[in-house]
Structures are given as structure tokens and as C-alpha cells.
Amino acid sequence: MSNVRRFVMIAGAAALLMPALADTRLRAADVKVPDPTKVVMIVNRDSNEIAFMDIASKKIVGKTFLGNNVNPHMVMMSPDGRYVVTGGTRANKAYVIDSRTLELVKVINVDIAPEHLAFSPDSRWYYQGNPEGDSISVIDMVSLTKVKTIPGLVEPLNTTFSTDGTKAYVGNYGAHWVGVIDVRRHELSKKIPIGEVPGIAKLDPQKYLGEIKGINIAAPTNDGRLLYAADSDLGVVGVIDTREDKVIKTIRVGKDPWRIYMNHDGKYAITPNNGDETISIIDLQTNKVAATLEAGPNMTGVNFAAGKAFVISSTSGFVYVYDMKTLRPAGRIKIGTNVQLETATTDTADEKLYLADSTENAVVIINAKTEAVEKVFNVGLFPWGTHIMDSKDNYCH
């Protein structure tokens, strides 16, 4: 082949391929997380960072520092896997991280004390709840800007989007109603009261005029048709029909239910009742309490895996286990002594739990089947919560 011929061939090929090569080249060296489903995100409240732990190797593959005194609260990945976001409670800001490079790409001013958050199913809207601002900041994940602040809420703790993304339901911990947001207009469109405050409440100003403990979250059934919302002060769970946005039944549970957690098979839900240290297991077919079982103090979360429920007792150092077939207690797992446990996420295979152990700066991996425990230390200071993309147990406290 002559030099001319070789030149012409290379030039021709280059003319075809150059635009594509130039536009689609990936900076492999910058990519720290090639697959966002393969990492556990860890919120480190005191080291003000999000740590990313590879699920397979159990190694920290990267940390994103957010700034001094940010105190991030909850972390979540967008459903499209593109971004990781968190609210900095003491900075009054939302933080947007590129999920591949783990670079902090945007800091957005929000309202007072941002904590829990949610994404619309299409990943377009990031709703950041601001409990002390009594508002939700709406962040457009295309322009990466705050487009609106929704006022009129009362200590909004958790937001749940409807499956079609047209509505969002907000649990108000400072009141006894669930707010319905019209997502097209980002406006509060309805208030759904969960239960009536008993008339005798006026005899008890210490309880009812003191600190209010209302609704933490409205949690959906698997088909999204019903929502279940526990009210702590009233000791009830309200069942909301999302077609009409009204309460169709009220179920009385134990004292001071923290919130409700839905079993993955759609048969049961659990409220940890911190007032009497029990759990109430609700049968979702009959909407009745199927069992009330002894549990531990200061419960912060419930995870489901391997046919069991794992109830985290924050200050006792135990995770209480329940068999979800027999609805009987199945022992408890000792995590440590003088430790404080926070919240956990479950992997998508429902095999392992990743529990934040804040006093040991560790993430505790619990094998749901064998109940074996493994600790990964030095994940950051005061890990407050964990998150895995597409996990059914992504929550915060």
C-alpha cells in the first residue's frame, strides 16, 4: 500500500469518526462510580460529607466534602442515577453531587434546616423539605436551580410522590394532616387530616400544647393506590385512598408510633411505637392490627429482608428481628455496647442491611439470612444514614 493510499484511507476514516470520538470520549480517570447501583451512600453528619462504599469490596471509593458545619441529614440518588443530593441542615443549603465523578457540582440555597427529600419519578424535581422553614424547596434537576418554595406546611418531614408523578404527599410532623402537592404547579392543593384530636385533649395541655409529634411520612402501597400515615400523638395510622385523597380508615396502633414502614411483599406494614416499646404489624388486606409485639427503646427504623423485619433500637445497641410469616419475634441481634444506631438501607436483593453506627463511625452489614454482622469502620464521622439506589428501604430519621 502506497503512502498516498494509506493517507487517504486514514483521512477518510478520520473524517467519519472524529466527531463521534471527540464528543463521546469519557474521562475514565474522573469516574469513581461506574455503576451507581453498586455503591452504598453514607451521610456523615460530623465530617460533613457523603461517603460512597463499593458494595462488593466494602471499600470507600470516594467522599464528597460539602463544607464545614453543613451537617448533611439525608442522602438520595436521583432515579436516573445521575445525581446524588443531600440537604445541609445547618447550612440551609441543598447539595448536588455528580454520581459518577462524585464531584460537588451545585450548592443551592433553600429554607431553614433542610432534612428529608424526595425525587419525582422522572428525576426532574427534587423536593427538599425544610422542617424549620415549614416549606419545601423545589429544585429543577435540569437547570439545577431552585424554582419555587412551597409554603404552608408544618414541619414537613417526608415527601412521597405518586407513581405518575403528578402529586406529592407531605407528612407534617408539626400537625395532624398530610399535605397534597400539585406537582405541575408546585402548590399545596389539599390537607388530609389523619385523625381527630380527642376532646379530652384540653385536659392535657402538657401533652397537646407541648411538643407536637404528628405525621412523619405517608408511605405508599406497592401499587401506589393507598397511603399509610402514622400520627405519633394520636396513636393511629390513617389509610388514604390516593384516587380521592381522603382517609378511608383509621387504625389504632401502639403509643407514639414513630412512622410506618411497608413490607416489600405488600402484605404488612409496621409501626415502631416508641411510647410503649412495641411494634404494631398491620395487615394491609384487612387494614387491622395483626399483631402487637414487644420491641426495644428508641426505635429509628425498620428494614425488611429474607422474610424478616429488622427493627433498629437506637440506644440499646440491638436490632430486633421478627418473622414476617408467623408474625412472631425471632430474636435480636447485638450490634454493640454503648453504641448509637441510626438508620439502615437494604440491598436490592433483600439480602443485606447496611446500618449506620454513628458512635463507632461504622457501617454495620447484617446478613439477613444468617444474621451475621460485619462492621466497616472509618466511613466518616457520625454516619447518620445510608442509601442504595432502588432499595425499597431508603429512609431517614
Add this chain to the structure above:
Amino acid sequence: MGRFRLVAATVGAMLLGTVASAQNSSLSGRVSNSQGGVIANADVTLRPLPAPGAPPMPNMPNMPGMADKTTKSGANGAFTFDQVAAGQYVLQADAPGFERSSQAITVPGSTTTFALNLDPLVVPGAEPAAPRAGEAVDTQALLDRIKVLEQRLSDVESGTVLSEPETRVKRIEVYVDENGNQHDDPIPGVKPQVTYQRERVYRRQTINEKIEAALADAEEHAVKLGVSAAISPQFARQTKGITAAANDHAYQLASADVFFTAGIAQHTLFYADVVGLSGTPPDLEISGLTLLNGYSARLVRQNEIGLREAWLRTEIFSQRLSLTAGRLDLTNFFDRNSAANDETTQFLSDALVNNPVLGLATNGSGFAAVFDPKIGLNFKFGFQQSNPDATNLNDSLYSLAEVGYLARLPGLGEGNYRVWYRDTNASTVSSTAWGVSLDQKIAPSVTLFGRYGDGKVPSGGDSQTAFSAGQHFVSGGVGFQKGLVFNPMDSWGVGYSQTRLAAGDKEHLVEGYYNFQLSEKLRLSFHLSHALEVPEGAEKYGFLVPGLRLQATF
């Protein structure tokens, strides 16, 4: 010929590329900072957006970057994308030290040239981004830095923050070598050692949080004090038999317990209960086999304060086994029926909150062990002095064992079933008994309860009180909670008991109550009892006893 084919193929390929380009567009722009200075070497990304009306993103639709186009801005901040198909896109720009610029665009659209302005990324405490190779730190960068600092100053001014650093004491493992030097990490020749050390944390706390934490800490370390006080007026109306002294008499008993709780070591608790009682319960005039007022069991001497309980409890074997020793009330550990166990919140009659065949009238020094692996099965064992006048434990040893099981019967809620066995050698006469106790939910708000007890050896020694001497005992009833009530936290129940002594004396007792929870600390309950006593060889007599109970617990 071969050369011709090659040239023709090359030209053809180039033409194909040109045709393809004709269906696409180009777009370009410039990346600059907020003051207008150009940013070279910025990463510019073009990402397609789903078409309008496309279904919501399913789980894991797109891995990031799969359909993205990226390029870099040139020395003058300019960038270009060629061959861009029609559609909606997100145009983004990133540069170290700057926030991401992101906007939705349409191709082809009204404009093909975009000015992307990047704002400085404010991360207090982070190292400033190093300039990329070839970039110079210029005046503009300094101006940007000043803006960042101004923003930080504004944040500090607007936020309520304590300036003192937060600290926390941690238990840590260190390594000490043969010369006594401490190392953080293991090296050859060191020994691990546990110590405690303060560490600094970087949490910003508001003043409110700081105060709350201080109060919680103080409460945790303090001796906790609790009060349980009750007033229970009752009235007796004779319904059967020869008119007795108690007929149409009114009674009232007042009781106050002050209890102290303190954590004194790891998983170790101290508890003391000081009780004072005063008043006249109906049981002083109605000599039934069991007490019509359960509080009477505590009444030893009028207007005197007594030590009811004082014990230490520790938990071992991962807190599966708890050991309690001291002055005990063993009924707090055994036969804990959830629907009928507590004279302060449930039935007032002793026969409906206790099993008289247990035969334990007074508290005393003793020991209790409870093994509970939290699987719905537990084992209990305890013993205590049953005669307060005895001079040693051997002469008045009362021992008790119990197995409890949490069952779920088909179609029903959870049920607790217990079986117990006791032995006592009070009054030098050995007496044994056994019994069962159950509370079974038949609906979320309805619980059935029942007890049975059978004494093996007739008792009746000097140290046994009449109400503890039942040899065959059965009780049952139903309790309601969280349903069929006036107020959500109210409860009510009805129960029946039958006590029969070996000598032939019998008692039939029925009671109903309704308990209003007026506040978290105050309850008011209404009771109506009827006791029919059938003494062997004597005329039967009965009393209707209405009563109230005002119970404060805080």
C-alpha cells in the same frame, strides 16, 4: 483500478457523513465566570432529555454518560458541538472551583449560541481548586475569591451557631510498645490497650440543640424519681345474708408510691419503691376470701411509710439473662397477664389482678432470674422470703418458676400463655401449687384473659393470710382497649373469679370497670364489684361494692 476504488470509497464515505450532517445542527457558545472572564478547559456536556410525554423514568433507565456528548472549552472559553440531532437536551458546563451550569435547550432552536456563566462553588473549609495546567491565577480569580468570602461572611452572620467546637469522648483501642509509647496503629512489638479519649466533632449546633442535649445528659445521669398515687373510695351494700357491719358503709384508701431508679453500672439498675398507705378499705369489715381492694395487700400499718421494694438488677449474656436481687415483689416478674395484672389501671379486686393460689402476701428479700432470648419463649425463676417475721431465708423460702410462650392461634391475634409452679415452706409446712395464665387477643381491641391455680397441700398456717390460701382458683374475663371506648386511650373490662378452699369455703366475685385516661398522668376509673361468699357450714352473704379510683402516675 484499485486506487480508483479506494478514492471512490473514501469520497463516498465523506459524502455520507456530509448527508448525515445536513440532518443535524451545530451549536456553540462560550464559558465564562460571573464577571465575564473566560473559562478555558471547562467540561461542556450535551445530554438528551426524554421526549415530552415520555413515561416516567423506570428504575435504572440510563446509566449516566451513556448518551452524553462532551467537549472542552478552548483558550477563549469557546466550545462547539457538531452533528447534534434534533431534540431536547441539557447543556451543562463544569470547571474546577465553579458550580455546574445547566439548562434545557431545544435543537434546532431560536439560538445556536449559548453563553454559559459559572458561579463560584462555595465550600467552606475545602481547599481552593487548583488552577488547571496552563491557567494563570489572575485578577478575576481573586475577585471571585473575594465574592466567595463575602458569601461565607453572610452565611456566618445569618446562621445561629455556637463557636465552641463540639467534642465527644470515645472508647478507643491503642497500641503500646515496650517503652510505654502509645501508637494509633499496630506495629511489631506493641500490645493493644483500651483507653478513652476526647475527640472533636464538627457539628454545628443551634443553641436549642445544645440546651436539649445538656438536659438529656443531665436526666440520664440523674436518679429518676417517679410517683404513683391513688385514691379509691368504695361503698358496700349487702345483697345477701345476715346484715353485717359493713352494710352501707363507705370506705376510702389512699396510697402513694415514690420510686427511685438509677443506672449504676453497665446494664445494671437500682430500684427502690417507698410506699405509704392510709385509710379504711372494705376488706377490714368484709372478710372475703380475696381482697375487694387490691391496694389493701400493701397496707401493713396505717400511716406508716414502708420500703416496698429495693433491688439491683443486672443483665448478662448479651442481655438475655436478667438477675435481680434485693427486696422484691415477685408478682412483678411472674404471671404478668396483660389484661388483668394491675390494680392501678385495671381491676380493683385482687382476685382479678392476681392468682391467690400463688400465695404470696408480702414482699421480702429474694432473687429473680429471667431468661428471655426475645423469640417468644421465656423462662423465669425466683425465690424470696415469704414471712417478714422469719429469722432466716431457710424458714420462709418461697420459690417460683414459670415458662411463658407467645402463641399465634389460627385466626386470632397473639396470645401469651404461661404455666408456673411454686413451692413455699412458710410455717414449716411445705405447700406447692401450679397454675396457668393466659391473655389471648381475639380482635385488635379485645383480649380474653384467664387464670387457673391449684394448691397441692392445704395451707392455713399462721403466716398465710386468708386471701392467699385459695386452693382452687379460676378467673376469666375480657378486656377492651383502643376500641369500643369513649376516648382513644380509655380501657374497660369485666371479669369473674371463683376461689375455693380445701375446707369448702367458696367465693364468687364479679367486677366491671371503665377507666378514663384524663391525661397522660391522670386516670379516673369506675368500678362495680359483687362478691358472694359461701363459707362452709355457714350462711352465704354477698356485697355489692361500687367504687372509684383516681390514679396519678408521673
